[in-house]
Amino acid sequence: MSEATGIGASVKRREDLRFITGSGTYTDDMNQPGQAYAVFLRSPYARAKIGAIDSSEAMAIEGVLAVYTGQDTAADGLGDIPCGWLVKSKDGSDMVAAPHPPLAVTQTNYVGEPYGIVIAESVAVAKQAAEAVTTEFTELNAVVDVASAAQSEQIHEGVVDNLAYDWELGEKAATEAALASAAHVTELDIINNRLIPNAIEPRAAIGCHDRVADHFTLYTTSQNPHLERLILSAFVKIAPEHKLRIVSPDVGGGFGSKIFVYAEETAVIWASKKVGRPVKWTAERGESFLADAHGRDHVTHAELGLDADGRFVALKVRTTANLGAYLSTFGAAVPTYLYGTLMAGQYKTPNIYVEVQGVYTNTAPVDAYRGAGRPEATYVVERLVETAARELGKDPTDLRRMNMIQPGDFPYETPVALVYDTGDYEASLDKALEHSDYQGIDARRVEARERGKRRGIGFACYIEACGLAPSQLAIQLGAGVGLYESGEVRMHPTGSVTVFTGSHSHGQGHETTFAQVVSTKLGVPFEDVEIVHGDTGRVEFGLGTYGSRSLAVGGSALVMASEKIIAKARIIAAHMMETEADNVTFADGVFSSSNQQVTIQEVAFAAYVPADYPEDLEPGLSEKAFYDPENFTYPAGTHVAEVEIDETTGVVELVNFVAVDDFGHIVNPMIVDGQVHGGVAQGVGQALLEHGIYDENGQLLTGSFMDYCMPRADDLPDFTVDTTVTPCTHNPLGVKGCGEAGAIGSPAAVMNAITDALGVKDISMPATSEKVWRALRRE
């Protein structure tokens, strides 16, 4: 075992050779014999009745194979696309899920919603044909504004006040009483801006139907192919699971947007049987903007009560969450169970009450986007805490410190349904203050002022719940599936290993990290371990990758499977050394008993060539495991942002950013650093640059990179990234997950820095130069 590839080593990512040399195999790189091409008919209106659709002119164009509409999918008995999480309202009633047909049948409810599919011999012909289809729309008034959605025209039949649910968590009466008797109450009205995910690879799908076997294969950009198969099979009724294979090959980023089951891949796989040809669709960027699930989009009023010493006594939060036109796969859960449950943050706030109204609007569905609920929760808590410190004239780090849950308090049960297993929040705060030279901030402010710049510093002490999720708890809270993960470790006769995981890598580096884990556990060379993922035809089952769960849940399954391998191999080794299994020790790939040794590779060979073999033991050395976590994991840390604001233009420059995170044990520090960098870039993007904007008619104004501003390298400083470690207490690796932390802590840190520099209570994200200039002018 080489040390340089074990758990804890910054092994270079083995997948990067193909990614950075353009040798990856993404869905659009794949082609099937006889393949045809799809283009979607998309609603030009935010809300409209669909009248007559005339495709005769389109069908007359040479090379056009078919034009199907929602009428056709409905006639074929295709089911609706379901929401995978049932949230209940305060009164115990189920949320109201508006039907979401794969292709709209009678009414479209957001601009870009697909209501038909055109299939032709080429994309160009399909586009030409799509333009030749005439559709009689009757435009209706669009509901766009989140805050007034409940008072607007009703979008869906049966959904009164456009309200999907009115949810609550925590003790209302106790919280209100504590607020009423608090020495000080800090209030904030907060808008969490709508984001559009924009993975570098747009969504794509190729649907194939084998007429002889009546078997479907769907190649698509999915973060969780098994869940996609389950939904397409059980709900949409494409085909039984054993007749449907989903392959999710190399995928260029997801950030949540590729978790969900969408209309397009559903229509493509269905249409492949109808036309008897493989059907391919690759989204153009404009389609991604319109029809990928968006993120965030909350309007919140929040109150934090403090006693005379500054101890938090109560937190009350009321949020209206925009769910978009339909409930996307996890859309109902994100602003509730992934949001309200995080309101304790790192603090011992004894009374917390959260209520969330989930509303429908005529905009693209809103669902999980990197962080998913937890950035929104952190934003509420950390903006409030910082504001409270300013109002009370206290140092914001001191106020946090006196309210933090202490290492001796764990396990700590919050008032909002979670039990934190471990942590040391002051340790990461201390380290972050040191890295950010908090002592020197006053001198830096003075120096900046001389250059016409306002300098400010802001903090965010975040916590998140990752490692989704204990299945029974998740199902009890409304999840439609368990949230365990499966893994299989298959040792071959010659001792090399193929690992099958239900996690899916779309940039995370699992092919490297998981090989580090398995090679360390089995004591075999890193090079001898290969990771297989993203194919329901090869991997038994899986729940996929999101919520920073892959290593904590998927990695733990691989540890369990590896331990089963070692247990069986120990029996074989004992037989080979003519001793009892109890006398055999295992370390670094070698079984030992007194002065005898056999390697795990020798054992593997014996397992497949059982010439002299234990009685009653099956040959072979391949083991599966399903790991169901006992609890969530709780990564936490402190992010510190420092900004300079140009007084003349209002331009905000992020000049320093420090992230100190506690991810528990770390398998590959380089990959973790990269995850933090990327997450922080996205969080800074939310704070400074990104904003998905619809006009009052529901037309998307930010439908391209000309108008929707993604963060770029020159928008960012060098980040200082460091870690503290309190190992997770309940998974075998002691890991917590690192994929989302950067995007969770950074928006609050950046906005706290900006409001500090400006001396204003609040400014909404993104802090564009004009907004900041207007704030400066109001002085």
Place this chain on the structure above:
Amino acid sequence: MYQFNYHKPATLDEATALYKEADDPIYLSGGQTLIPTMKQRLAAPTDVIDLAGIDGLSGITVSGGVVQIGAFTRHAQVAESEAVRSAIPALADLAGQIGDGQVRNRGTMGGSVANSDPAADYPAAVVGLGATVHTDQRDIAGDDFFKDLFETALQPAEIITSIDFPVPTRAAYQKFPNPASRYAVVGVLIADFDGTIRVGVTGAGPCAFRACSIEDVLNENLDPDALDGVEVPDAGFNNDLHASAEYRAHLVKIMAKRAVVQLG
């Protein structure tokens, strides 16, 4: 992209003849606006006449106090030209701030100027430096060239061949880029010709223009602080997602002040 006829003429005469014969023709120069627009099916010309095959439209010469730049000269060539940098460094700076590296390697000066995008950089220089636009038919003063949003003094079929930029005593370009597109929200070029100041503004209005109120003040007193009291009226200014007319007017003043500082 819709179907179209592609032509690659070898001479200006051939190009204009093709243009006049076609139903809905368009000239292709660097293609940095036209090609994306066609790909998005927002433009559907019947005939695309590629000017890349015409000799003599590219190149940079400096003589008699004038920098002459061929219409087909790429932005990167202007940005990297030693001749431009020593004669009008502000023009080389401006060219180096257009788009990104790929855009600068393909986009051309003539294409940019003929398009009159309200947020393009070159128009600020054409106006601010008092350039002369040479076409296959005539010479047009820079002050008279830009008419409105995507509208210029060019007649149908007319082709820009080169642009003459008088060499100023000194000049400076200050740009406030749109963080998303990196086009100019506002760009201000200030040129000093032996004590006479010209100010060209792009991004703020429907097309590039001279900021006379700023020129008047600077001709009196070439000092950034002199601009503090200047009113830049925002009537007719662009007002969109990225900046209000009011903010643009403010930025015109701030960029002008910075340009004066940069003049040294």
